[in-house]
Amino acid sequence: xxxxxxxxxxxxxxxxxxxxxxxxxxxxxxxxxxxxxxxxxxxxxxxxxxxxxxxxxxxxxxxxxxxxxxxxxxxxxxxxxxxxxxxxxxxxxxxxxxxxxxxxxxxxxxxxxxxxxxxxxxxxxxxxxxxxxxxxxxxxxxxxxxxxxxxxxxxxxxxxxxxxxxxxxxxxxxxxxxxxxxxxxxxxxxxxxxxxxxxxxxxxxxxxxxxxxxxxxxxxxxxxxxxxxxxxxxxxxxxxxxxxxxxxxxxxxxxxxxxxxxxxxxxxxxxxxxxxxxxxxxxxxxxxxxxxxxxxxxxxxxxxxxxxxxxxxxxxxxxxxxxxxxxxxxxxxxxxxxxxxxxxxxxxxxxxxxxxxxxxxxxxxxxxxxxxxxxxx
Amino acid sequence: xxxxxxxxxxxxxxxxxxxxxxxxxxxxxxxxxxxxxxxxxxxxxxxxxxxxxxxxxxxxxxxxxxxxxxxxxxxxxxxxxxxxxxxxxxxxxxxxxxxxxxxxxxxxxxxxxxxxxxxxxxxxxxxxxxx
Numbered sequence: 001x002x003x004x005x006x007x008x009x010x011x012x013x014x015x016x017x018x019x020x021x022x023x024x025x026x027x028x029x030x031x032x033x034x035x036x037x038x039x040x041x042x043x044x045x046x047x048x049x050x051x052x053x054x055x056x057x058x059x060x061x062x063x064x065x066x067x068x069x070x071x072x073x074x075x076x077x078x079x080x081x082x083x084x085x086x087x088x089x090x091x092x093x094x095x096x097x098x099x100x101x102x103x104x105x106x107x108x109x110x111x112x113x114x115x116x117x118x119x120x121x122x123x124x125x126x127x128x129x130x131x132x133x134x135x136x137x138x139x140x141x142x143x144x145x146x147x148x149x150x151x152x153x154x155x156x157x158x159x160x161x162x163x164x165x166x167x168x169x170x171x172x173x174x175x176x177x178x179x180x181x182x183x184x185x186x187x188x189x190x191x192x193x194x195x196x197x198x199x200x201x202x203x204x205x206x207x208x209x210x211x212x213x214x215x216x217x218x219x220x221x222x223x224x225x226x227x228x229x230x231x232x233x234x235x236x237x238x239x240x241x242x243x244x245x246x247x248x249x250x251x252x253x254x255x256x257x258x259x260x261x262x263x264x265x266x267x268x269x270x271x272x273x274x275x276x277x278x279x280x281x282x283x284x285x286x287x288x289x290x291x292x293x294x295x296x297x298x299x300x301x302x303x304x305x306x307x308x309x310x311x312x313x314x315x316x317x318x319x320x321x322x323x324x325x326x327x328x329x330x331x332x333x334x335x336x337x338x339x340x341x342x343x344x345x346x347x348x349x350x351x352x353x354x355x356x357x358x359x360x361x362x363x364x365x366x367x368x369x370x371x372x373x374x375x376x377x
Numbered sequence: 378x379x380x381x382x383x384x385x386x387x388x389x390x391x392x393x394x395x396x397x398x399x400x401x402x403x404x405x406x407x408x409x410x411x412x413x414x415x416x417x418x419x420x421x422x423x424x425x426x427x428x429x430x431x432x433x434x435x436x437x438x439x440x441x442x443x444x445x446x447x448x449x450x451x452x453x454x455x456x457x458x459x460x461x462x463x464x465x466x467x468x469x470x471x472x473x474x475x476x477x478x479x480x481x482x483x484x485x486x487x488x489x490x491x492x493x494x495x496x497x498x499x500x501x502x503x504x505x506x507x508x
Binding site (some may be wrong): 026214235237245282284286288290 | 381392393394396406422426427429430434435436437441
């Protein structure tokens with residue numbers, strides 16, 4: 001349990017969330033503080049720990065395979081597939097106080113679309129149902145703008161931010177084949193950029209994350225079949241130039257990816273142990289790292305987001321069993337099995353708002369509207 | 378094909394971005410390589426900075442995958458064992474893909490043959506045409 005500390009500001013007690021201390025001329029973050037009481041060191045403050053916060057307001061509709069992203073002080077959960085298999089265009093927005101509010105619906109009902117955040121808001125694109133559409137939500141007004149469509153409609157693609165661009169890459173096309181298409185949109189002006197090269201290999205079900213000055217797209221499948229696995233990795237810089245870093249050590253589709261510190265992380269769909277592929281901001285990669293899970297109940301079809309210094313991977317299932325454990329990797333690449341969700345579900349979506357990471361929706365025997373939060377406190 | 382090499386901690390490192398780092402700069406990027414007892418592993422190619430690891434970490438990873446290091450006494454022998462393991466895996470995968478393709482082709486040929494036979498039988502049931 002985190003210990004709290006308070007400081008008086010204008011006659012009001014304000015909780016100290018983060019603390020720093022100068023060591024050799026550098027500001028170092030205080031993780032835990034102790035005070036001597038009766039000759040014994042007692043913990044008096046812990047800051048920056050990841051904890052399970054609890055359940056918050058439910059989604060408007062129980063659904064899975066949404067696309068989620070942060071837009072300033074909001075986390076947006078868009079679209080998805082309902083219990084009867086139909087699509088929806090509902091958008092639920094959660095603010096920093098975890099209150100749910102209404103945001104404009106997507107133009108088309110869709111699922112398996114992609115999402116990313118840039119400085120000015122959140123982007124949502126393509127998917128099953130609206131295969132060529134790109135839409136932007138402003139972080140200040142939550143107003144929606146429909147942008148120029150992509151040329152090649154697809155689903156199960158990936159998105160990431162680099163420089164001034166929101167980049168949508170890969171996916172599965174109408175013929176169930178992988179796509180090499182890459183579409184980039186200027187963050188300001190919301191217009192389409194024509195300077196990005198295609199992926200070096202056409203594929204869908206790939207992961208997308210940002211590390212430093214690169215948008216990295218990793219792994220995937222070359223067709224809609226999960227057995228056609230690929231380990232290719234492409235990286236785009238802020239000018240749209242493509243580099244091909246070393247491939248993943250294991251060819252696999254990537255459902256969950258996140259950025260933390262100087263790294264982009266891509267989680268394999270291995271269900272015996274958690275295996276994460278790591279790319280440094282220099283595009284160097286290292287040995288894929290594994291975390292053993294008791295009884296081999298790691299999962300696939302998870303979601304991921306980053307809050308504070310922690311990338312959290314949660315949700316998912318293992319051969320139809322919905323274990324609730326999570327996988328956590330911090331900015332120093334320390335990896336652990338993390339705090340559990342209360343409700344196990346596959347194909348949830350995740351986004352961050354303020355100090356909270358929200359995991360929403362998904363499905364077990366039927367779709368869920370549950371939203372649970374982790375917090376850095 | 379060799380993927381990994383031992384970095385001598387004295388040569389420059391070329392990053393995937395095209396940046397060239399001095400040994401000191403590279404060690405600042407990955408401080409573990411400042412430690413004397415750590416054997417640094419890099420990519421075996423021009424862009425040697427595209428992969429970084431310690432030898433121990435790499436051996437652990439390949440041990441879990443099934444590579445046998447029991448007969449290795451030097452660091453280079455361990456890298457050679459990894460190369461042989463990767464080559465064997467790639468060969469096995471290529472053979473499996475070729476076998477699956479051959480089965481698919483055989484199945485396609487069989488289906489064409491069956492279709493042709495059915496069409497012939499169908500034709501034989503039609504009445505003769507008188508000229």
